[in-house]
Amino acid sequence: MTSSLAVEVTLKHLGQAANNFEVGVFFLPFVVETGAELRGLNSSGFYYCNKLQHVKKAWLLGLLVSKLKSDLDAMMDHLNIQTDNPCAVLEQENAKLFLKGTSQDKYKFFLQSTDLAKMRTTYTRIDETTRMIAESTLTQEKAKIVTLRDAKNKVKKHWQEAQKLEWFFVDEKETVAANVENTLKQKERDVVNNAEKLAETKEVVEELEKDQNEANAKLEETSTRMSETIDKRWMHKAIFAKLAARCNGTKLN
Template sequence: PSIMKKRRSCVLNAVKPCKTPRTEGKTCVQDEEGVDEEEEAQQDHQLSSSSVGDIGVIENITLKNFMSHHLLGPFSFGPNVNFIVGNNGSGKSAILTALIVGLGGKATTTNRGASFKDFVKYGESAADVQVKLKNRGKEAYKIETYGDSICIEHHITSDGCRTCKIKNKSGLVVSTKKEELTAILDHFNIQVDNPVSILNQEMSKQFLHSKNETDKYKFFMKATLLEQMKRDYIHIKQTKAVTRDQVERQEECLKDLRQLFLQKKERYESLSSFDDMRRTLEDLKQKMAWCLVGEMECRVEQLKEQIEQEESHCKHEEKLELCQNKVVASEKKLQEIQQKICRATEELDGSTEESRTLKEEMKVKSKAQNNQEVIYFSAENKLKQLEKEQCLVRERILKINHSGRSHEAEQTQRLKKISALRKQLEELEAESSLLNQEIKDKQQALLKGREEYDKLR
């Protein structure tokens, strides 16, 4: 089908009138007799080159575990007519059946099985069919995505499930959807269920042995696509009726919308001065806001004055209360002081006699204290003299101890002196300790006398 389509397009291109450039003041008219030999040769070359299909042509097919064959292919096909010959069971029908399956046909279309699981080789779990189609030229299908060829792979399991992968020239999976495969077949004008495109052995037998005109007419309608066109025409007619009903309903709605539009338009035109009114409203709002601000400021000033007056009044009242409290407290203190004075005068009157006796005792004790002080100072002086004498005696002893033993007589005398001095030193130390103890006693007595004197004062 693709070859026929390509040829039709080439023939149409060949009979199109050629455009020639215009010259000044002249027009060039071309008819059939004015065709040059070069143009005829060019058209013949175009027709010969266009006979080679660029899209929708089968490049190769590969079968694996399909029907009774473990591996068939890849079979590469030429761009024109191809003949597959071989003995019975060599795989001719398998290739034709695989072509139908690989291009998305139904299992019943092949007349070789009722389900896809019937195409899996006995003893195997799955079968694979790979069909590669050409995709070159201006009419190529998604040339940026697929490239120069489109590979369609079908994987059939023994359960009857079939999955499809559509790959580009590099082997990358582009899609796995049936809609994409249908779009490719429609673009290439490939009809799997059309007996003119694919005519298997059973279909040819039925056609040759059929004597019923009805079956032949059905075959004719199917082969020439008239049946498909009839279905499409019926569908278009139904769609047209539905669309017409929708258009009528929408026209009624459109009338209502037009009336509504006119109403809105009139209202909009009547509100042409809306912007001016809005600006005026904004100005009035601002003025009103400033008026409110002025009123509030006046009220605030009045409130401030009232607050200051109240605060000054409150301060005077607080000061008055403080003064009154101070006067009351002063009066209380004055009463307490007067009471204390009265008590003190009474006590003073009652204690004059005692004070006289205490004064006399104080005089006596002061004399005794003076005597004790005299004794204390004399004992202290005597102690200092004894300490000096003690130091002198120690120095003499040291001198005697350091002097040599030249004379025994002097030594004996010195020993005697030393012993005498030691005794004298011991006596002085004993006397010093006694004086120290006496001084301490006198100091304590003096302190007691001072305390009593202070108490009497």
């Protein structure tokens, strides 16, 4: 009994031109096909049929480019892709050690033969380096956070002081404005009071002027009467003098 399988993998063949494999021959994208056959019911494994391995230009209607294993191996080496089971073909001594070994030994051999152990070491080193970088970056970022927090506190403190100073000036201005307003109100009250006093004084002056005018009129009338009385007295005196002169026989001029 024979069983077979075929695996088809499409490679986009992207990236930098320097990393691509024979761009002039293997255009992007292309398909890699590989197959295997299982012969016999008691077979211990697959026998890889390298003749089934070939490369196609997938975008050119399945045009066959090559079916040589050397081309496929060269491409796999260039692209760092491993397709064959490294444990399938072993030297005689390694095969004996592999068959006699425990499951743990076989697993270790498998890790070494597939470069997984090397990859594990590389990834461990990468993880350690990443962890160190992360810790260093975290320490630096924490220091930056402390610095930023201090700067924030200083800015907040300055802002609070500025707010206090601003409110102090506002209170002072409000106090000055209140004093000015009170002074203006007092002046307005003084003006009203002075106006009332001025009106009262004006009334008093008018009354005094009226009384003065009346007194002047009476004085003038009295003066007129006195003048008339004096004139009459002088007239009477002259008459009496003439009469006396006549009586005494003296001629008066």
